[in-house]
Amino acid sequence: MAEVIRFEDRALKSLRDRLGAAEEARDDAIAFARGHSGATASIHHAALSLMRCESVPCLFDTIVRDWARLLEVDHTAVALKAGGKAYRIDEDGNHLLEPAWITRAMGLGKVQMRATNHGDPLFGKIAARIRTEALIPFEAEKGRLAGLILLGQEDSLPLDGAHGAKLLAFLGETLGAMLVRCGRG
Template sequence: MARVIKFEDHALARLRARCAAAEEANQDLIAFARGHSGAVSSIHAAVLAGLEADDLDHLFHIVTQEWPLLLGLDAVALALSVGERGFRVDSSGVQLVEPLLLSRLIDEVDGVVLRSAERGHPLFGPACDLIRAEALIRIGLDDSLPLPGLLVLGQRQEQSLDTRHGSELLMFLGHSLAAMLKRWIS
């Protein structure tokens, strides 16, 4: 005698599982969009703050003192190579850096590097021991700035990094900073 097999229960369970997975993916996409929108707003606010600088010292203050607050970071430092001299600027002021060492550090970065770290980049200075996630942004990559440089952004909290979208935003920040520096250095 023939037996009737019920597929309805199995099909309904599969459909519910697929709906739950689609809902979870939708929530992840919404969370990403909100985070990306927040990052865009923060970077735009940082660039606008930099454009308000009255002189080079004021720009350095904005980058090292205000950008960490605007971008939700723990440390920001800027290193520039000017002729035969190298220096870095962070929240504690301006320090001289060995020009050959600085040149080598700058050459290691092609565009933007996002990474987790046991210890932050040496350009963070004393704060490097606290940094667990960092972004290294090369300044003057396209020769728009007569001096090469490196902008380093760091935070204490480890974070998974979305390199594609994060890199584009950080490249915009780096290009904007290069244009601001060119304004005061030229």
């Protein structure tokens, strides 16, 4: 006589496994969305802080004094080429740089995010402490004023990839537009 094979137990276990995987994927998607939403809000707050400025010095002061808090990073600075000269503007003031350093760092023409054992030399004396960095290019006045926004973190952090780079590029574009506006005023 034929024996009846019971598939219910195996089917039920398979459905439970699939449900567990779906719930885990849902939780991951929610966590990503919350993190992305927070990053987007931080970027928007940083951009709005620039829009409140009425002078070029105010723009740079806002970046080096306020953005670390707004963007939740350890260090912020600006590397700037203007009139054949180059400068790093950071919380300690203005420092002369070799223009070639900025040209080299801007070589890719896009946001560069990386984990590192030593930050880019453009960070100056704090470069040795930088473990995660973002170099964000900006340009104003058809290239007569150009440079990089420097964001540095002393911890090694996972990088957000294309989404994060687009958000950071928005900050560079905002700074470029504000330099044009404030430079005319």
